[in-house]
Amino acid sequence: MPAARAIDPIVRQALAIALAVGALGLSFGLLCADTGLGLPMSVALSTLVFAGSAQLAAVGVVADGGSALAAVAAGLLLNARSVAFGVALAPILGGRLGRRLAESHLLIDESAALAAAQSDPAAARRAFRAAGLAVLVLWNAGTVAGWLLTGAIDVEAAGLDVVIPAVFVALLAPRLDDAASRATALAGAAIALALTPVAPAGLPILLAAAGVGAGLLVARRGEAAV
Amino acid sequence: MTWAAVLALAAGTYALKAAGPVLLGGRALPDRTMRVANLLPAALLAALIAAGGLTSDGAWALDARAGGVAAAILVAWRRGSFLMIVGVAMAVTAGTRALATLI
Structure with a gap:
């Protein structure tokens, strides 16, 4: 071989x-x-x-x-x-x-x-x-x-x-094969972009971790629907 | 830049990197924490992509990199290979800049 x-x-x-x-x-x-x-x-x-x-x-x-x-x-x-x-x-x-x-x-x-x-x-x-x-x-x-x-x-x-x-x-x-991950990614990107003009460099990326909240919400709604 | 600053930065970065693995390494985290941990990379990577493609020096910026990142997303969505994604992004960004200097 x-x-x-x-x-x-x-x-x-x-x-x-x-x-x-x-x-x-x-x-x-x-x-x-x-x-x-x-x-x-x-x-x-x-x-x-x-x-x-x-x-x-x-x-x-x-x-x-x-x-x-x-x-x-x-x-x-x-x-x-x-x-x-x-x-x-x-x-x-x-x-x-x-x-x-x-x-x-x-x-x-x-x-x-x-x-x-x-x-x-x-x-x-x-x-x-x-x-x-x-x-x-x-x-x-x-x-x-x-x-x-x-x-x-x-x-x-x-x-x-x-x-x-x-x-x-x-x-x-x-990683984006489920709705929760997609919601997390979109929220993370949105948070980073929104904070970039107002927060010191580095903080927007760190705070983008809060985007996980959007993913958890979507996951919970998905479970409730099933 | 001083050597003291280099060493301080090295020690500080290392502490940030080691916090998770040293304090929590190998332990099974509670279900709820695992759910958050599984989603974290998606949030941080998307933030890094947005920052790399649409910001520059602490402000929003729409330049050749935005086109490159958009092309990368398109190729990734069409299930292109890793090297295709990176190669197309570079080609689009470099091409846009070359065109801009011609015009």
Whole structure:
């Protein structure tokens, strides 16, 4: 059998996601270089913080002349949604404390989304690890490449800035097979859009979690009708 | 950016990530909590999609990315593959920008 056919579909999808996120890593590396961050600090952000939107926000604040404290606050606020993803994934992230501590570092939007797209807990855990590790490697590779290639890539002309929302579309679509999920997604998007002009960056995404209320209402009405 | 800020951000992000798995990991959550937990990803992913496609720097924005995200949704709805969805979104966004510079 050809080797390509033996690749686990979960691993294949994790690699595809990681490639897309790696492309975004290019723009993070570019931003770091433009903002005057050295390569070691840029890579430290991508390995130790390892949260794309928090990193982009923090460096973005510094690029706009903000203080380091403001940069940290923006980054943390933007990543507060990890708590919600962490609770959602808690049932599949069990095991010894050491393992839970190690796997927590791999909790990012993409690993949470690929895990949530699986139908059984074992597959979800495999998807979480595969996506987390693959993204960790390629996000850092992208950061280094972007930092080194400053001036050579035009992120916007290549359409690279739409990659992440498109990845989320691909990961969300299979979840929308019931009315409760569809209502939740619509409410979440509406909350995020409504709050964007008035709330600080990060808060709209976090508060979009309240969209779950719409899904619960729809689910209850569905049960009452049966 | 200072090294102290990098480390503070790393420690803070890690604490946010670890809260759920460390405090609740592997435990069977009550039915009601499970129902909320199962719906959470849909709410957050849809919010990230809306923010990525229709906002920019804390304001609503209708630009080439909106077209790309709309195309991605269309391809996903027609059950296109993962790479198709991402590829079409990039092509539409890049194409729209290329056209805009021509006009």
